[in-house]
Amino acid sequence: xxxxxxxxxxxxxxxxxxxxxxxxxxxxxxxxxxxxxxxxxxxxxxxxxxxxxxxxxxxxxxxxxxxxxxxxxxxxxxxxxxxxxxxxxxxxxxxxxxxxxxxxxx
Amino acid sequence: xxxxxxxxxxxxxxxxxxxxxxxxxxxxxxxxxxxxxxxxxxxxxxxxxxxxxxxxxxxxxxxxxxxxxxxxxxxxxxxxxxxxxxxxxxxxxxxxxxxxxxxxxxxxxxxxxxxxxxxxxxxxxxxxxxxxxxxxxxxxxxxxxxxxxxxxxxxxxxxxxxxxxxxxxxxxxxxxxxxxxxxxxxxxxxxxxxxxxxxxxxxxxxxxxxxxxxxxxxxxxxxxxxxxxxxxxxxxxxxxxxxxxxxxxxxxxxxxxxxxxxxxxxxxxxxxxxxxxxxxxxxxxxxxxxxxxxxxxxxxxxxxxxxxxxxxxxxxxxxxxxxxxxxxxxxxxxxxxxxxxxxxxxxxxxxxxxxxxxxxxxxxxxxxxxxxxxxxxxxxxxxxxxxxxxxxxxxxxxxxxxxxxxxxxxxxxxxxxxxxxxxxxxxxxxxxxxxxxxxxxxxxxxxxxxxxxxxxxxxxxxxxxxxxxxxxxxxxxxxxxxxxxxxxxxxxxxxxxxxxxxxxxxxxxxxxxxxxxxxxxxxxxxxxxxxxxxxxxxxxxxxxxxxxxxxxxxxxxxxxxxxxxxxxxxxxxxxxxxxxxxxxxxxxxxxxxxxxxxxxxxxxxxxxxxxxxxxxxxxxxxxxxxxxxxxxxxxxxxxxxxxxxxxxxxxxxxxxxxxxxxxxxxxxxxxxxxxxxxxxxxxxxxxxxxxxxxxxxxxxxxxxxxxxxxxxxxxxxxxxxxxxxxxxxxxxxxxxxxxxxxxxxxxxxxxxxxxxxxxxxxxxxxxxxxxxxxxxxxxxxxxxxxxxxxxxxxxxxxxxxxxxxxxxxxxxxxxxxxxxxxxxxxxxxxxxxxxxxxxxxxxxxxxxxxxxxxxxxxxxxxxxxxxxxxxxxxxxxxxxxxxxxxxxxxxx
Numbered sequence: 002x003x004x005x006x007x008x009x010x011x012x013x014x015x016x017x018x019x020x021x022x023x024x025x026x027x028x029x030x031x032x033x034x035x036x037x038x039x040x041x042x043x044x045x046x047x048x049x050x051x052x053x054x055x056x057x058x059x060x061x062x063x064x065x066x067x068x069x070x071x072x073x074x075x076x077x078x079x080x081x082x083x084x085x086x087x088x089x090x091x092x093x094x095x096x097x098x099x100x101x102x103x104x105x106x107x
Numbered sequence: 108x109x110x111x112x113x114x115x116x117x118x119x120x121x122x123x124x125x126x127x128x129x130x131x132x133x134x135x136x137x138x139x140x141x142x143x144x145x146x147x148x149x150x151x152x153x154x155x156x157x158x159x160x161x162x163x164x165x166x167x168x169x170x171x172x173x174x175x176x177x178x179x180x181x182x183x184x185x186x187x188x189x190x191x192x193x194x195x196x197x198x199x200x201x202x203x204x205x206x207x208x209x210x211x212x213x214x215x216x217x218x219x220x221x222x223x224x225x226x227x228x229x230x231x232x233x234x235x236x237x238x239x240x241x242x243x244x245x246x247x248x249x250x251x252x253x254x255x256x257x258x259x260x261x262x263x264x265x266x267x268x269x270x271x272x273x274x275x276x277x278x279x280x281x282x283x284x285x286x287x288x289x290x291x292x293x294x295x296x297x298x299x300x301x302x303x304x305x306x307x308x309x310x311x312x313x314x315x316x317x318x319x320x321x322x323x324x325x326x327x328x329x330x331x332x333x334x335x336x337x338x339x340x341x342x343x344x345x346x347x348x349x350x351x352x353x354x355x356x357x358x359x360x361x362x363x364x365x366x367x368x369x370x371x372x373x374x375x376x377x378x379x380x381x382x383x384x385x386x387x388x389x390x391x392x393x394x395x396x397x398x399x400x401x402x403x404x405x406x407x408x409x410x411x412x413x414x415x416x417x418x419x420x421x422x423x424x425x426x427x428x429x430x431x432x433x434x435x436x437x438x439x440x441x442x443x444x445x446x447x448x449x450x451x452x453x454x455x456x457x458x459x460x461x462x463x464x465x466x467x468x469x470x471x472x473x474x475x476x477x478x479x480x481x482x483x484x485x486x487x488x489x490x491x492x493x494x495x496x497x498x499x500x501x502x503x504x505x506x507x508x509x510x511x512x513x514x515x516x517x518x519x520x521x522x523x524x525x526x527x528x529x530x531x532x533x534x535x536x537x538x539x540x541x542x543x544x545x546x547x548x549x550x551x552x553x554x555x556x557x558x559x560x561x562x563x564x565x566x567x568x569x570x571x572x573x574x575x576x577x578x579x580x581x582x583x584x585x586x587x588x589x590x591x592x593x594x595x596x597x598x599x600x601x602x603x604x605x606x607x608x609x610x611x612x613x614x615x616x617x618x619x620x621x622x623x624x625x626x627x628x629x630x631x632x633x634x635x636x637x638x639x640x641x642x643x644x645x646x647x648x649x650x651x652x653x654x655x656x657x658x659x660x661x662x663x664x665x666x667x668x669x670x671x672x673x674x675x676x677x678x679x680x681x682x683x684x685x686x687x688x689x690x691x692x693x694x695x696x697x698x699x700x701x702x703x704x705x706x707x708x709x710x711x712x713x714x715x716x717x718x719x720x721x722x723x724x725x726x727x728x729x730x731x732x733x734x735x736x737x738x739x740x741x742x743x744x745x746x747x748x749x750x751x752x753x754x755x756x757x758x759x760x761x762x763x764x765x766x767x768x769x770x771x772x773x774x775x776x777x778x779x780x781x782x783x784x785x786x787x788x789x790x791x792x793x794x795x796x797x798x799x800x801x802x803x804x805x806x807x808x809x810x811x812x813x814x815x816x817x818x819x820x821x822x823x824x825x826x827x828x829x830x831x832x833x834x835x836x837x838x839x840x841x842x843x844x845x846x847x848x849x850x851x852x853x854x855x856x857x858x859x860x861x862x863x864x865x866x867x868x869x870x871x872x873x874x875x876x877x878x879x880x881x882x883x884x885x886x887x888x889x890x891x892x893x894x895x896x897x898x899x900x901x902x903x904x905x906x907x908x909x910x911x912x913x914x915x916x917x918x919x920x921x922x923x924x925x926x927x928x929x930x931x932x933x934x935x936x937x938x939x940x941x942x943x944x945x946x947x948x949x950x951x952x953x954x955x956x957x958x959x960x961x962x963x964x965x966x967x968x969x970x971x972x973x974x975x976x977x978x979x980x981x982x983x984x985x986x987x988x989x990x991x992x993x994x995x996x997x998x999x
Contacts, residue, residue: 032192039190046182046353049175050346062342065331067175068399075185075392082189083385089192090381 129296147382171415183356219627235523240500311438316397548614788820
């Protein structure tokens with residue numbers, strides 16, 4: 002029963018385990034991504050601090066481009082967070098043993 | 108121009124609408140309808156009480172003063188929200204599993220339900236919250252005054268309006284915030300009203316922004332050009348402030364009592380965070396989208412020196428767009444009201460649970476289980492606290508005169524409340540964090556905050572200019588705004604740097620040096636590993652039947668109905684019918700958690716402690732705390748113990764079963780034996796008596812022979828029946844003992860002689876005569892019967908070639924012990940436990956008695972106060988007879 006013979010069709014039982022493993026692997030990586038996200042956000046927010054200041058020769062960056070940069074980064078963070086929320090919802094709904102979802106933690 | 112009267116009318120109408128919405132939502136929730144009340148949308152919108160009037164008005168002011176710096180106030184919370192997966196999720200889970208009522212409750216609960224800590228946090232929150240409430244009142248008044256300036260009637264009086272606003276808000280908070288006691292029953296009315304208000308303020312700000320960009324500036328590109336051309340048109344932010352305020356707003360977002368209230372306490376479902384994680388940052392983004400345009404246009408259009416904090420109102424007004432100004436006023440009004448209401452609710456819960464209830468409990472001591480309704484007390488305490496907090500805010504506003512810029516008061520409050528952060532984060536993620544550490548850290552951070560930010564900010568009246576300039580007593584390194592000589596920093600950055608870093612340092616150091624109490628360690632494990640085991644900490648050991656007291660107390664806190672339901676459910680769980688459940692540790696701990704939802708962890712703990720009085724941490728709990736591997740170890744050892752116990756029981760059962768089967772078999776065998784024993788003599792008696800009757804001419808010799816046979820067989824029958832009768836008499840205890848005195852030697856002599864009389868091949872008996880000189884006072888005939896039985900058994904069963912019986916006697920501490928050991932093969936091991944049973948016969952092949960001999964011996968010995976037992980491992984069959992020597996002295 003452990004090894005299906007060459008003529009037999011492959012048994013259904015071993016299949017899902019491979020599938021599940023892959024899914025839980027994906028899930029873990031997704032959690033990693035969620036963990037990285039705030040650091041990425043902090044880095045993006047800190048970048049403007051490196052820009053030339055208004056009192057330097059170049060006269061600094063114009064406020065309109067600064068606004069564009071900040072708001073685009075902000076929107077991107079929101080977008081990624083939204084996608085992560087969707088993925089987390091799908092994972093948790095497809096999660097059959099709920100306890101495993103609970104254990105999926107940082 | 109809209110008159111003040113119209114404005115007031117609109118305001119009142121708006122307030123009535125809020126009351127209506129809150130009332131309807133409460134009704135719907137009570138009726139069990141309105142699933143949308145618990146939807147993630149409402150949750151997200153309720154989070155937006157983060158955006159207060161400070162944000163609504165102050166952000167534009169801030170932008171007009173220092174460009175893009177204002178976004179940091181929103182970026183901090185955004186970072187917190189997108190890290191919900193490992194931050195907020197844990198906080199919410201802990202809050203829900205521990206039935207936490209406020210941030211002070213959470214901290215106190217984590218550090219061993221310490222009320223001292225809860226009081227500290229409460230004081231900090233009230234101190235930080237009061238200026239914040241004052242700020243909201245100020246913003247409402249300021250916006251009123253804008254309209255009043257233009258109002259010809261001049262009826263407007265600032266003081267009165269602030270008072271009525273404060274009173275109205277207190278009313279609202281009391282009406283909808285203190286309806287139910289249990290903080291874990293959601294305040295649907297308030298939350299829904301807040302959600303509505305957040306829609307209103309977003310809508311208002313967006314409307315003003317759209318008006319400014321497309322109505323005034325003429326589109327996005329011209330607006331961008333205008334921004335670049337303005338006074339704030341270059342990227343120029345203070346690096347320190349940028350980082351500090353981002354961090355501070357992130358910290359305050361978690362620590363602010365009102366945020367904690369909506370985020371954790373009012374949370375219905377952890378999954379709501381998933382939506383809020385992107386929806387709330389989106390809300391913040393929309394709120395700040397038009398801030399810079401409004402600020403730039405305001406700077407352009409309005410005369411120099413006009414208050415930039417009010418551009419949101421004054422820009423539409425200056426363009427003659429009164430209705431837009433009205434809408435914007437309502438937006439500012441709703442941001443202020445929602446914040447004040449929730450803050451008052453959150454603070455009043457903290458004050459009543461951690462200040463009023465402990466005092467009340469202390470003054471009542473034992474009487475808490477007899478008198479009045481605690482619910483009334485708690486609710487009243489909450490209502491009074493709301494009023495008091497509003498009054499504090501009002502007086503703070505009147506005293507400070509409402510001078511400082513809006514944003515700075517907000518940041519001062521942020522910096523104050525953020526002092527909780529080290530204790531909070533440490534408590535959630537570090538099991539080593541202790542109560543002492545939290546207390547020390549909080550005190551250090553709090554005093555630094557007061558010294559370096561709050562007092563200097565309050566103006567000359569509280570801290571003189573010379574102290575700020577030169578330090579107290581001329582100590583330069585203690586200057587409040589340049590502590591330890593750190594000069595040139597922005598005061599806010601300076602305070603946050605010193606207070607939070609020293610706070611965290613003190614927290615860690617004191618935690619490392621101190622040792623936590625058992626309850627603290629238990630709670631620590633519960634908090635840090637909340638995802639591993641969301642079960643409660645073990646708790647009380649209530650062994651006394653105090654269920655009735657508990658019931659009385661619970662009724663007075665939860666109300667009669669819910670308390671009875673709770674106790675009924677518990678009784679069902681315990682399988683108890685028709686009476687109160689036993690105060691098991693599990694029940695007490697569930698009860699404590701139920702109560703803590705109403706009065707806070709520390710108070711609930713104290714109340715149960717008053718009644719039960721038992722230790723609250725059991726050894727098992729401590730073992731459970733030890734750590735993961737110890738837990739596993741403990742679990743497996745417990746399993747091992749259980750399984751050992753099981754196998755012991757199984758073995759006993761098996762033995763009992765074997766014995767039963769054996770007994771039953773022997774009974775069958777005995778019946779067969781008895782019938783056989785009875786039939787054999789009967790048959791010969793019948794046969795010979797028939798011969799004698801029917802045969803004529805029998806010789807006298809033959810007749811005598813046959814008669815002798817009949818006589819012998821009759822004797823055999825009699826003996827058997829005698830044995831059976833003897834046994835039943837002995838067993839029923841009807842035997843009369845015929846006590847007499849003799850030496851053991853005499854008894855043995857007679858027994859040996861009797862037993863071996865008339866035997867063809869008597870076995871040799873070895874005795875040690877000197878040791879048999881023991882005086883006995885007992886029923887000598889019965890004892891002799893036992894000895895005869897043992898000796899004739901040996902004679903019958905000893906299978907040695909040269910059978911020999913050794914009889915030895917000892918005097919062992921008041922007992923005479925006589926051993927009968929033969930040199931045969933002994934009794935087989937599997938039969939040893941059976942030899943004294945009735946009908947037991949070892950080996951059915953050997954003809955003999957009916958297996959009653961040893962059973963009779965056992966009965967006799969029991970009557971005589973001694974015992975007879977089989978001695979295994981003596982080389983042959985060995986029996987030990989022991990008898991007490993009660994009358995030895997008298998016999999000698």
